[in-house]
Amino acid sequence: LRSAHAAGRWAQMTSPKMLKLRPYWQYRHGETRRPASPRAQHVAWDGKIYLATDPWWQIHYPPNDWLCSCGGRALSVRDLA
Numbered sequence: 911l912r913s914a915h916a917a918g919r920w921a922q923m924t925s926p927k928m929l930k931l932r933p934y935w936q937y938r939h940g941e942t943r944r945p946a947s948p949r950a951q952h953v954a955w956d957g958k959i960y961l962a963t964d965p966w967w968q969i970h971y972p973p974n975d976w977l978c979s980c981g982g983r984a985l986s987v988r989d990l991a
Contacts, residue, residue, distance in 0.1 A: 912973050916981075920971065923962065923984050932984035935962045937970065939980050952980055959985065 922928060923935065939956035940948065952974065960966050962984070972980035 912978070916971070916973055919982065923982065928984060929962055932986045932989075933962055934959050934985040934987075934990060935967060936983045936985055937972070937980065938983055944979075949975065949978075952978065955980075959990070 923932075937955045937958045939952050955970060967982075971982060972978055974980060
């Protein structure tokens with residue numbers, strides 16, 4: 911279910927219109943719930959911001975691993991200020 915939601919969100923965030931308005935993405939650890947035993951790697955990625963077209967997202971876009979509750983947030987240039 912989480913993977914299906916993430917795939918739909920990916921489709922929304924990669925639409926040309928959205929990429930023009932919000933070209934940056936932020937990795938958010940524990941977006942849907944705070945895990946009892948957080949993965950150190952996911953905590954380290956929390957708050958990282960990259961261009962949506964950065965290859966980093968091809969590998970790190972959530973969910974990452976079993977029961978991952980991380981997410982991504984699209985940001986505009988104004989959001990960064």
